[in-house]
Amino acid sequence: MDRRIALAIPELDLSASVRMLGDRAPLTCDAIWEALETPVDRRLIHTATTGPVVFYYDFPALRDAKNLPIENHTIYPKAGDILYFFQPWNGLRYLEDFDPEWLRPGDDVHELFFSYGAANLRLPTEEGWRGSVWGTIDAGLDEFVDACRRMRMDGTKHIRLSRES
Numbered sequence: 437m438d439r440r441i442a443l444a445i446p447e448l449d450l451s452a453s454v455r456m457l458g459d460r461a462p463l464t465c466d467a468i469w470e471a472l473e474t475p476v477d478r479r480l481i482h483t484a485t486t487g488p489v490v491f492y493y494d495f496p497a498l499r500d501a502k503n504l505p506i507e508n509h510t511i512y513p514k515a516g517d518i519l520y521f522f523q524p525w526n527g528l529r530y531l532e533d534f535d536p537e538w539l540r541p542g543d544d545v546h547e548l549f550f551s552y553g554a555a556n557l558r559l560p561t562e563e564g565w566r567g568s569v570w571g572t573i574d575a576g577l578d579e580f581v582d583a584c585r586r587m588r589m590d591g592t593k594h595i596r597l598s599r600e601s
Contacts (some may be wrong), residue, residue: 439469441571445480445593448583452576453600454518457569460529461507464520464568467498475598478563482587488553489513490584492595498522502544504594508569511558513551521547521567549599550595552584 441454444530458465471529478492501522513519523545549557549567557567573580 439465441468441472442596442598442600443573443576443580444579444596444598445583446596448591450576450579450583451573452573452580454517454571454597455574456571458510461568461570463504464498464507464570467501467504468520468570469599471498472597472599475596477594477596479592480584480587480595481592482584483549486557487555488515488581488584489549489555489557490587491547491549493545493547495520495548497544497546501546504568506566506568509566511556513549513555513557513569515551515553515581516573517551517569518569518571518573519549519551519557519569521545521549523547537583550580550584552581553574 439456439458441456443452443454446452455470456465476496478494480490480492483489483491498520502524504522510517510519547567551575583593
C-alpha cells in the first residue's frame with residue numbers, strides 16, 4: 437500500500453507530499469501513520485549544527501517507541517528525507533547545558549528532522565543522531581527547500597502533517 441503524508445506550511449501557502457518508505461522502514465511507517473490519525477501541527481526550528489535541516493522535537497509519542505528498531509538509517513540525509521528519532525527521557529542528559537529549555541524532565545523525546553539539502557547528522561554526538569528515514573518529499577520539494585532556507589533569517593514557521601486521502 438502506497439501511503440502518503442500531506443505536509444503544509446500554511447503561513448507560506450506551501451504544500452508538499454511525502455511518500456512513506458514502507459519497504460525500507462515498515463515499523464516506523466506503521467507507527468507514524470498511526471500517530472497521524474489526527475493531524476499534527478508543530479513549529480519548525482532550524483538546526484544549529486547539522487546543516488540544512490529543520491525539525492521539531494515534540495512529535496506525538498509513537499506506540500512502543502522504545503522497541504522500534506532503527507530502520508533505513510543515515511547520518512547524511514539528502515534533500516527531502518524525513519527522519520524519526522526517539523530518545524528516552526534521560527537519553528540526552530548530556531545536552532542539558534546546550535539548551536536547558538529543550539529537555540523536559542521525565543519526557544521521552546520524539547523528533548522529526550526534515551532535510552532540505554545534504555546534511556551531516558554526526559554532530560553534536562560522536563555517533564551521530566540515530567534515526568530512521570521513513571519518508572521522502574517527492575512533490576513540492578523545491579518550494580519546501582526555499583521555505584526552509586528563508587527560515588534561517590525569517591524565523592520559525594508552523595508545519596502541519598496529515599494523512600493524504
